[in-house]
Amino acid sequence: MATVGGDSRRKDDAAAATNVSVLMADQIAYYRARAPEYDQWWAREGPSDFGPEFNAAWASEIDAVGAVLSAFNPTGEVLELAAGTGGLTVELARWAKAITAVDASPEALEINRAKLSQAGIPVEYVTADLFAWEPSRRYDVVFFSFWLSHVPVERFDAFWAFVARSLRPDGRFFFVDSAGPEWSRFSGASEADSESTVRRVRTPTDVAADVALREVADGRQFHIVKRFWTPDALRGELEARGWEATVAETAWAFIYGHGRRSDHL
Numbered sequence: 001m002a003t004v005g006g007d008s009r010r011k012d013d014a015a016a017a018t019n020v021s022v023l024m025a026d027q028i029a030y031y032r033a034r035a036p037e038y039d040q041w042w043a044r045e046g047p048s049d050f051g052p053e054f055n056a057a058w059a060s061e062i063d064a065v066g067a068v069l070s071a072f073n074p075t076g077e078v079l080e081l082a083a084g085t086g087g088l089t090v091e092l093a094r095w096a097k098a099i100t101a102v103d104a105s106p107e108a109l110e111i112n113r114a115k116l117s118q119a120g121i122p123v124e125y126v127t128a129d130l131f132a133w134e135p136s137r138r139y140d141v142v143f144f145s146f147w148l149s150h151v152p153v154e155r156f157d158a159f160w161a162f163v164a165r166s167l168r169p170d171g172r173f174f175f176v177d178s179a180g181p182e183w184s185r186f187s188g189a190s191e192a193d194s195e196s197t198v199r200r201v202r203t204p205t206d207v208a209a210d211v212a213l214r215e216v217a218d219g220r221q222f223h224i225v226k227r228f229w230t231p232d233a234l235r236g237e238l239e240a241r242g243w244e245a246t247v248a249e250t251a252w253a254f255i256y257g258h259g260r261r262s263d264h265l
């Protein structure tokens with residue numbers, strides 16, 4: 001019966017919304033707990049040190065993204081979403097006139113603030129849930145690194161509408177993210193390496209469900225969203241929402257993209 005079907009669909013929607021909210025709260029809790037360890041990942045230290053061959057390949061991937069960011073030239077007033085501990089905020093400060101850095105983790109933003117203390121440009125810090133926050137003004141550039149993969153499918157539309165609202169009419173976005181599960185596309189990886197690495201870092205990712213189990217050093221575990229994109233699929237989704245976008249990958253580690261609203265080309 002239509003009414004029963006409608007009721008059960010509404011219940012399913014409500015259950016899904018609750019699940020996403022629970023997952024998003026766990027994701028924030030994870031990054032708050034991980035803030036003191038986070039930079040080891042970018043620097044390939046401690047449990048993220050997978051050996052010289054991997055680390056050198058990682059460094060060269062970072063250089064490749066740095067070259068794309070440099071060509072993009074993120075000047076003017078920059079809004080950085082999910083800025084975290086500031087590895088990329090430091091890079092943005094080389095170009096930007098001013099930065100607003102938003103993140104749900106005050107612990108991560110404290111580390112970010114310390115890194116940017118000598119930046120020589122104004123950096124405003126906002127501790128907020130990005131799914132509930134609204135900017136009070138518009139920006140030349142909206143930047144987000146390793147954030148898009150944490151946006152669940154249910155919030156994808158709302159997220160890009162928020163990016164549009166945050167930008168001046170001719171403003172531009174830039175993002176970089178993981179191209180696939182860590183290690184999976186590294187050309188030097190053998191099957192055995194890959195398995196032992198996953199065991200060592202204990203961060204299995206269920207790619208089909210967009211969910212990953214993550215663990216911090218003290219053994220606490222959390223579920224987060226980790227949604228991997230291919231350039232073609234993501235470009236298609238963006239174009240369907242009125243964005244003109246370039247989306248591409250580096251050799252194996254990163255996907256990146258930049259663009260602006262199609263009606264302001």
Ligand SMILES: C[S@@+](CC[C@H](N)C(=O)[O-])C[C@H]1O[C@@H](n2cnc3c(N)ncnc32)[C@H](O)[C@@H]1O
Nearest residue numbers: 031082083084103104105108128129130145146
């Ligand atoms: C993978 S880290 C990326 C940090 C930084 N952009 C970088 O490149 O190192 C994801 C960041 O998203 C933040 N985050 C997670 N959920 C959030 C939410 N709902 N609102 C705001 N920030 C959130 C975390 O605190 C964390 O700093």
